[in-house]
Amino acid sequence: MSGRTTALTPPGDAVPPVRHPEAPAPGETIGSHYEHCFGCGGGQPHGLHLEARAGEGVSVTAEFRVREAHQGAPGLAHGGVLATALDETLGSLGWLLRVIAVTGRLETDFVRPVPVDTVLHLQAEALAVHGRKIYCTATGRIGGPDGPVAVQADAVFVEVKVDHFIANGRKQEIQAALADPDQVKVARAFEVNP
Numbered sequence: 069m070s071g072r073t074t075a076l077t078p079p080g081d082a083v084p085p086v087r088h089p090e091a092p093a094p095g096e097t098i099g100s101h102y103e104h105c106f107g108c109g110g111g112q113p114h115g116l117h118l119e120a121r122a123g124e125g126v127s128v129t130a131e132f133r134v135r136e137a138h139q140g141a142p143g144l145a146h147g148g149v150l151a152t153a154l155d156e157t158l159g160s161l162g163w164l165l166r167v168i169a170v171t172g173r174l175e176t177d178f179v180r181p182v183p184v185d186t187v188l189h190l191q192a193e194a195l196a197v198h199g200r201k202i203y204c205t206a207t208g209r210i211g212g213p214d215g216p217v218a219v220q221a222d223a224v225f226v227e228v229k230v231d232h233f234i235a236n237g238r239k240q241e242i243q244a245a246l247a248d249p250d251q252v253k254v255a256r257a258f259e260v261n262p
């Protein structure tokens with residue numbers, strides 16, 4: 069046992085998340101963090117192509133249209149794909165905090181089946197920060213941004229540095245990323261975090 073706690077409830081001495089002064093303005097689109105990301109990259113033919121937008125405070129919204137490649141049961145979205153959509157939306161909260169954060173824990177409730185061609189209206193919000201941990205929550209609604217909740221998740225993201233990727237990623241993709249000025253720009257935006 070490592071002794072770490074993986075509870076989804078913030079500890080008593082957690083603090084409210086603080087929106088970074090240079091965070092994208094409410095309504096502004098948050099770009100993809102990596103061209104080949106399954107969640108947000110434009111270079112993944114069967115990816116989710118999520119485009120998140122900054123909201124008020126430390127919140128984001130995004131839409132995802134379920135396509136045939138995302139099925140689990142006939143005509144229905146795969147649960148893992150829906151969890152990915154929530155995960156990706158939560159991941160983009162890092163842009164508002166100006167930290168790179170990866171998913172530590174993601175607990176998902178699947179409330180309603182989501183048919184192919186449905187648009188999932190996603191919303192995510194950071195609730196509290198404790199050290200490197202970001203406690204956050206997300207919903208996916210169908211039929212419109214105020215429609216019924218189809219999926220919901222609570223999560224703990226953990227802040228990491230760019231080195232996390234360099235140390236752990238497969239060499240060929242890391243080398244390609246380091247050689248791509250746009251990717252380096254994304255990484256730098258986080259590394260200069262005061």
Ligand SMILES: CCCCCCCC/C=C\CCCCCCCC(=O)SCCNC(=O)CCNC(=O)[C@H](O)C(C)(C)COP(=O)(O)OP(=O)(O)OC[C@H]1O[C@@H](n2cnc3c(N)ncnc32)[C@H](O)[C@@H]1OP(=O)(O)O
Nearest residue numbers: 072073074101156159170171172173199224226233245255
């Ligand atoms: C090449 C250059 C260019 C690169 C540029 C890149 C820019 C990228 C920009 C943006 C990227 C955003 C990407 C979003 C994508 C969507 C989100 C995903 O799908 S992310 C993928 C899935 N997740 C993982 O792969 C994590 C795998 N896990 C790990 O790597 C480690 O376990 C990690 C980093 C999570 C923690 O390991 P430790 O060794 O750094 O830290 P420890 O000491 O274990 O934990 C720190 C604190 O966090 C808590 N913690 C750790 N794991 C937890 C868990 N599972 N649940 C709750 N708390 C946890 C611990 O209890 C500890 O808390 P206490 O300080 O003691 O209070």
